[in-house]
Amino acid sequence: MKKKFTKKQIAIKYGFKSGLEMQLDESLKQNGIDSEYEAHVISYVIPESKHKYHPDFRIVKSDGTEIFLETKGRWLLADRKKMKLIKEQYPNLDIRIIFQNADSRISKNSKTTYGQIATKLGYVWYDFRKLNLQELLKELQ
Known part of the structure; x- marks a missing residue:
């Protein structure tokens, strides 16, 4: 019997950290988005220490502006703490978050959702x- 692989295992095989990253990459490529x-x-700073953030995808629009x-x-x-620091230190960067499920709660005892936190932090976000x-792809060109 053949071993079944999870989406994450397949994604990791192709250099991604999650199945969602791989799905978005495939969708972008299928629609001609480079x-x-x-x-x-x-680079960003957590007080008293330096860290680096690698956004999942960088897109340069036809007008030269960047979207992450x-x-x-x-x-x-x-x-969430990291994204808060990034927003504080780079308020003009256009970073958008694509949640697998934006209605997920931050903990099982909280009513607060991922989408609500992203809004509070000032991010444009989407629920995959x-x-x-198609609308997002038009905006990314």
């Missing part, structure tokens, strides 16, 4: 389940 996976590095896409399945506290990919 993107680079984790090719751009954004970050995919999130689980959005753990450490990632409800995403009109």
Whole structure:
């Protein structure tokens, strides 16, 4: 009997960290959008220590402006803190978050969702389940 591989295992085989990243990469390519996976590095500072953030996708629009896409399945506290620091230190960067499920709660005891936190932090975000990919693709060109 053949071993079944998970989406994450397949994604890792092709150099991605998650199945969602691989799905978005395939969708972008199928629609003629040129993107680079984790090719751009954004340095940021956690007070008293320096760190680097690799946005999942960097897209350069036809007018030369950059858009960064970050995919999130689980959005753990450490990632939320990191994204808060990035927004504070680089307020003019166009970073957009694509959640696998933006209605996921930050913890089982909280009513707060990933989407609500992203809005509070000032990010444009999308729910991959409800995403009109064609609209997003038009905006990314």
